[in-house]
Amino acid sequence: MSVPPVKKNVALFVTCLVDLNRPSVAFAAIKLLEQAGCTIMVPEAQTCCGQPAYNSGDKKSAKEIATQVIRAFKGYDYVVAPSGSCAGMIRHHYPELFKDDDTMMVEVTELSARTYELTSFLQDVLGFTPENVRLEKSLTYHDSCSSLREMKVREQPRAMLGAVAGLDVREAADSEACCGFGGTFCLKYSEISASMVDTKIDNLLATGADMLAAGDLGCLMNIAGRLQRRGADMKVVHVAEILAGMADGPGLGEGET
Template identity: 60%
Template sequence: MSPTKPRVALFVTCLVDLYRPTVGFAAIRLLEQAGCTVEVPRLQTCCGQPAYNSGDRATARDLARPVIDAFLGYDYTVAPSGSCAGMIARHYPALFDDDPNYRGRAEALAARTHELVSFLADMRGMTGVRARYEGVAAYHDSCAGLRELGVRAQPRQLLGTVEGLTVKELADPELCCGFGGTFCVKYPEISTRMVADKARDVEATGADTLLAGDMGCLLNMAGRLKRQGSAVRVRHVAEVLADMTQAVPPIGDA
């Protein structure tokens, strides 16, 4: 790792802020362990992804501008979410393709934006963590993290160093859980079928814990598992890697 500490801005994400602040604190702990100075810009807002995915580019741009203004001055922007990181890193430049004032700024921010676990492994060279978690976990690959940012091996690599933890693969770890942001609202019947299939896949592994890196996926899968009476615990991968699972109960249990 570099002897100098990079300044990292944590993009907390709406769902972490509103439903699971512990994930934000876990992200800060991990980033500091990786030798970073972490700041949380107070003026951050939604990244604009829900509006963008719904075709409302005007609202998405209105939301994206203050994000660019708040985060551009840092060495890196890191988010504990593949979908939000993917929005900034992959879609912001095109969102401002006809705006000469923000196109270059959007490109600059996009180039410095990363999903949390991939940043730790790929940018900071983290190969292991000091954490313990007794159990057997299945890992779900979120669509945006996997397909837009290439997040797959990194969480498995770091989870493999957690004492007491065994990781089992789902039969179809790369299949969508059915959340898809506004997809689950527009197509509830299809979404319900998809998350039911995912829940069956999780149960079939015999795992007692389900992990993922996106709160949208986790809330969706936790809700389905709870409604069908499953005992599987659901957690964000950052909570396990940061050894903070004692801080809060599993997602959906509180």
């Protein structure tokens, strides 16, 4: 395990979906960051990143939410989210929201520069690789659109998964294709979304893998829900849960009615 010589003061951006649907992802992220030598804070004042409002065209509400986030995460060395979607909103879309506000742009630019997706931060900033983690399973990985295209995250999670003893990582065909979630897209265009996730699932199941992992809970919830409706047997977990040795519990959707 590579640990930096100086501890970093890191604020965890938990995300709404993790907070409400899969808190274990936040605990796994904290465990990994602490193993990597970071001091972790979870600001109580944090809220949604504002992406649902932004995607729906409600720029006024999105700016109000973003202002709250900017204030809540001021003063930390880094802001890390177990979601490329939320990290991408802060890093790439906050500057767009405040482009006409010179005063706010100073703080927005500063926050954007120190905001990272979890696996990218662990690999690219800290050079961290997990040790003493074993999982005797086969796994396939889904690249979320925001992580891949906005945050340039692809090799980082795969490199760390490669350090998990006993894990057989299998690439699915068209692994970089959208799962159909797309935030509000799945609500506005539900039939198209369903067709996209069915294609995604066909490719995932073709690998014969026991498990699916990804770095964005929105994608995982969308895929897990469709897998359940199709009666398919594939456990769905966040990549942080695997890397932290916390993937033994139920997957997303398991035990739900």
